[in-house]
Amino acid sequence: MATPELRTLVIEKEFSHPPEKVWRALTQGALIKEWLMDNDFQPVVGHKFSFRATPVANWSGVIDSQVLVVEPNRKLSYSWGTLGLDTAVTWTLAATATGTLLRMEQTGFGPDQDANYKGAKYGWTKFIGNMERVVSELR
Numbered sequence: 475m476a477t478p479e480l481r482t483l484v485i486e487k488e489f490s491h492p493p494e495k496v497w498r499a500l501t502q503g504a505l506i507k508e509w510l511m512d513n514d515f516q517p518v519v520g521h522k523f524s525f526r527a528t529p530v531a532n533w534s535g536v537i538d539s540q541v542l543v544v545e546p547n548r549k550l551s552y553s554w555g556t557l558g559l560d561t562a563v564t565w566t567l568a569a570t571a572t573g574t575l576l577r578m579e580q581t582g583f584g585p586d587q588d589a590n591y592k593g594a595k596y597g598w599t600k601f602i603g604n605m606e607r608v609v610s611e612l613r
Contacts, residue, residue: 483595493568510605511537519542524539539553542562543564547567551564562581
């Protein structure tokens with residue numbers, strides 16, 4: 475029997491800021507709260523943490539996560555467990571002539587999770603827009 479094909483959501487955004495600045499927004503809890511959600515994140519492989527938002531119908535508002543990869547100013551990955559999803563989010567930063575190319579990949583969407591995939595695409599597009607504002611305000 476064939477294993478169902480898993481889908482990956484990919485969003486890329488060019489920032490006019492160096493990778494070090496974007497990295498801060500990805501790894502400092504107070505900054506993550508500004509563009510994503512409240513959290514107890516620490517950039518330490520193996521650290522278990524959660525993202526917390528206001529609960530809504532059929533969702534507790536909690537996303538259980540664990541840090542999988544930390545390569546300062548280059549790559550960050552963590553698990554993302556919510557609403558029956560068991561996915562992983564990976565951020566990759568690449569320096570460019572004018573700043574940073576940020577790539578977000580969320581892997582692990584099953585063939586029956588089209589609504590979750592579309593919801594994630596909408597959410598991450600909004601969150602990354604929020605991140606751009608937060609990064610631009612950093613000194």
